[in-house]
Amino acid sequence: MSDNNWSLQPQDVFKRSPIVPVMVINKIEHAVPLAKALVAGGISVLEVTLRTPCALEAIAKIAKEVPEALIGAGTILNEAQLQQAVAAGSQFIITPGATVDLLKAAKKGNVPLIPGVASISEVMVGMELGYTHFKFFPAEASGGVNALKSFSGPLANIRFCPTGGISPATYKDYLALDNVDCIGGSWIAPSDAVDSEDWARITQLCKDALSGL
Numbered sequence: 723m724s725d726n727n728w729s730l731q732p733q734d735v736f737k738r739s740p741i742v743p744v745m746v747i748n749k750i751e752h753a754v755p756l757a758k759a760l761v762a763g764g765i766s767v768l769e770v771t772l773r774t775p776c777a778l779e780a781i782a783k784i785a786k787e788v789p790e791a792l793i794g795a796g797t798i799l800n801e802a803q804l805q806q807a808v809a810a811g812s813q814f815i816i817t818p819g820a821t822v823d824l825l826k827a828a829k830k831g832n833v834p835l836i837p838g839v840a841s842i843s844e845v846m847v848g849m850e851l852g853y854t855h856f857k858f859f860p861a862e863a864s865g866g867v868n869a870l871k872s873f874s875g876p877l878a879n880i881r882f883c884p885t886g887g888i889s890p891a892t893y894k895d896y897l898a899l900d901n902v903d904c905i906g907g908s909w910i911a912p913s914d915a916v917d918s919e920d921w922a923r924i925t926q927l928c929k930d931a932l933s934g935l
């Protein structure tokens with residue numbers, strides 16, 4: 723039994739795709755073609771970072787025009803942004819870190835929150851509020867694969883999506899860990915490919931990454 727009213731559970735997000743693209747959208751006209759390029763490559767969980775002025779509009783457009791994708795918002799820092807992201811149509815929310823206020827606010831809502839953590843203490847704060855699925859951020863800078871291996875001892879049953887500094891050379895090492903279901907990264911949708919609207923390259927990057935698993 724879950725202790726929330728979320729329309730989707732975090733495990734449904736984690737299990738849907740081993741790779742979660744971290745998308746930075748600078749031009750609204752890139753939102754739908756980028757989402758479609760990723761879906762065409764086999765990746766249908768998408769995280770749009772709230773780092774650009776058109777991010778909320780991009781989420782709304784993708785939610786409407788690319789229904790085969792599960793669209794989430796990243797870089798959520800406070801409750802106001804959480805509400806805005808949900809109103810725009812986000813189906814899940816990812817944060818780089820977490821405050822108790824944010825963790826509590828998301829528990830009262832209908833959309834799952836994947837809080838960011840970088841330490842065992844932060845996971846424990848989330849666990850006290852019923853959270854079991856976390857983004858491990860910034861993954862490489864916070865100890866990477868070795869840190870997650872150490873987490874698995876005391877934190878049995880806690881699942882992670884490591885993100886931050888992961889590359890085509892390292893993503894498989896993370897996905898091989900028992901406490902990792904998926905990894906996040908911007909390398910699968912590189913900004914130069916988006917800027918030049920090279921959607922075929924992004925689709926190919928997805929296919930290559932998935933076929934390597």
Ligand SMILES: O=C(O)C(=O)C[C@H](O)[C@H](O)COP(=O)(O)O
Pocket residue numbers: 744771773796797798816817818859885886887888906907908909
């Ligand atoms: O904006 C956020 O919410 C973040 O937490 C940061 C992103 O997840 C990372 O910047 C992605 O990391 P890279 O794959 O190393 O580019």
